Amino acid sequence: MTSHGVPRIAAATVRTEQQRQDEIVKIEKYQALVDLIETKIQEQQYTPEVLALTSKLLTKNPEYYTIWNVRRRLLTSGLFSKSPDGPSPSTQPPSTSQAKTTNSPYEKSPSSTSTSNAASNETPQSPPPQNPGNNGTTLELIKDDLSFLVPLLKQWPKCYWIWNHRIWLLQQATFRLDVPVARRLWEEELGLCNYMLVRDSRNFHGWGYRRMVVEKLESPSLSGKSLVEEEFAYTTKMVNANLSNFSAWHNRSQLIPRLLDERNASDEARKEFLDEEFDTMRNALWTDASDQSLWFYHQFLMVTLLDRTVSILPNFTTEQRLDYANSQIDDLKEMLDGAEDSDSRRAARFKVVAGRVEEAGPSEDGEMGRAGKISIPLNIPNIIK
Numbered sequence: 001m002t003s004h005g006v007p008r009i010a011a012a013t014v015r016t017e018q019q020r021q022d023e024i025v026k027i028e029k030y031q032a033l034v035d036l037i038e039t040k041i042q043e044q045q046y047t048p049e050v051l052a053l054t055s056k057l058l059t060k061n062p063e064y065y066t067i068w069n070v071r072r073r074l075l076t077s078g079l080f081s082k083s084p085d086g087p088s089p090s091t092q093p094p095s096t097s098q099a100k101t102t103n104s105p106y107e108k109s110p111s112s113t114s115t116s117n118a119a120s121n122e123t124p125q126s127p128p129p130q131n132p133g134n135n136g137t138t139l140e141l142i143k144d145d146l147s148f149l150v151p152l153l154k155q156w157p158k159c160y161w162i163w164n165h166r167i168w169l170l171q172q173a174t175f176r177l178d179v180p181v182a183r184r185l186w187e188e189e190l191g192l193c194n195y196m197l198v199r200d201s202r203n204f205h206g207w208g209y210r211r212m213v214v215e216k217l218e219s220p221s222l223s224g225k226s227l228v229e230e231e232f233a234y235t236t237k238m239v240n241a242n243l244s245n246f247s248a249w250h251n252r253s254q255l256i257p258r259l260l261d262e263r264n265a266s267d268e269a270r271k272e273f274l275d276e277e278f279d280t281m282r283n284a285l286w287t288d289a290s291d292q293s294l295w296f297y298h299q300f301l302m303v304t305l306l307d308r309t310v311s312i313l314p315n316f317t318t319e320q321r322l323d324y325a326n327s328q329i330d331d332l333k334e335m336l337d338g339a340e341d342s343d344s345r346r347a348a349r350f351k352v353v354a355g356r357v358e359e360a361g362p363s364e365d366g367e368m369g370r371a372g373k374i375s376i377p378l379n380i381p382n383i384i385k
Contacts, residue, residue, distance in 0.1 A: 033057050041070055046078025055148060062152050065161045072168060075145075080138050080176065138176050142169050142185070150192070157196060158205050167212065174221060183222045189213045201238060207247040228259050243284050246293040253300045260312055267315050274312060274324075277301055282331055289335065302328065 015023075037057060040050045054071045057064065146169055152162050170189065173182040193210040196203060214231055218224040232255045238248035256277075260270055281298045288294070304312050305325055313321070 030057075030060060033060075037067070037070065041073070046074050048079065050074060051079065059152070062156050062159050062162050068161050068165050071165070075141060075172075079141055080172070139173075139181060142173050142177075145169050146185070153192075153196065154199070157200060157203055160205070163205055163209055167209075170213075170216070174216075179221075179223055183217070183224075186213060186217050186222060190217075197238070201242055201245050202247050204247055207251060211251070226262060228255055228262055231255055232259050243288060244291050244293050246296065249293055249297040249300075253297065256304075256312060257310070267313070270313050274301065274305070278328060278331075282335075285332075285335060 033053065033056065037050065037053050040047075040053070051071065051074050054067050054074065057067055058071070061067075146166065149162055149166050152159070153166075156162060166189075170182075170186055173185045177185075190210070190213060193206060193213060196206040197210070200206070214227050216222060216224075218227055232252065235248045235252040235255065238245050239252070242248075256273075260273065263269070265273065278298075278301060281294060281301065284291070284294045285298065302325065304310050305321055305328075308314070311321075316324070
């Protein structure tokens with residue numbers, strides 16, 4: 001079995017007696033560490049020493065989401081609110097219910113909005129900021145915790161709880177630090193996103209996290225401005241490096257309407273833009289017509305052409321839309337004529353696209369047909385069986 005083309009190595013199924021004994025010892029040490037942390041939290045010991053114990057445990061098991069909540073409790077109830085030379089003003093432990101965690105925002109949706117809201121709801125109510133600025137212990141703690149997470153992300157890049165905790169730390173920075181200081185931390189996250197997506201360009205956790213970071217950097221709370229041009233250029237770089245990068249194509253599709261609107265693009269500029277995108281697809285499909293990612297994006301372009309509600313050519317007439325669509329069908333026919341007879345995937349996908357154009361024909365009242373109400377299907381592999 002493979003993951004993104006990388007073979008998975010099956011775990012050993014036969015263990016020696018020595019291996020079994022070693023594992024028992026590890027389990028006993030692990031459980032002792034868990035018990036020690038629980039005892040210290042019950043005693044309200046919100047100290048750097050206990051934080052170090054949670055680091056040790058999470059390095060062994062980052063999926064232990066309750067310990068992530070314990071770590072957040074240590075920071076909000078003791079360490080963030082502690083002055084550099086004074087004791088923590090917080091002595092009351094949070095309620096038991098605050099140690100519970102919700103489902104990961106990435107399990108619900110990859111969108112940045114849901115991620116941000118879910119992460120903030122997981123933690124106890126934070127006290128008012130004590131050390132805003134760029135010299136307080138709060139900044140040092142946040143930066144140290146962000147650094148602690150990097151090796152964990154390298155080892156477990158798709159662990160929800162690591163990404164969630166990183167989001168939470170950045171939200172705390174926004175809340176507790178001066179805007180320029182907090183913004184610098186968010187900007188550094190784009191560097192992490194770049195690094196993680198180089199390691200695995202189709203890691204949907206990384207792409208969802210990147211969208212969230214960009215949205216925050218554009219927000220008024222960080223004195224932001226639009227990054228749509230930069231992000232569109234980034235998708236171009238990623239798909240040029242790997243045509244099969246579905247996540248990059250998806251990100252690109254989400255950026256296009258906003259990109260053209262912010263450019264105040266004329267009808268002519270919009271058509272030129274769409275011409276360039278179809279040219280890119282034509283060349284890519286000639287390179288590898290069996291790549292599903294390319295067909296999904298080609299289908300997106302066809303839907304934006306035929307569906308007035310999402311079209312990037314809002315002023316095109318029905319006749320112009322159909323002429324343009326049919327010209328694209330002719331290009332696909334040319335590609336099929338040059339393909340081997342055995343390449344049934346090309347023919348099947350062509351039929352899906354051609355069927356949309358037929359459905360989009362003008363009705364009796366001259367309006368566009370049913371294609372305007374059809375979303376991009378996600379079951380193309382089933383269609384072509």
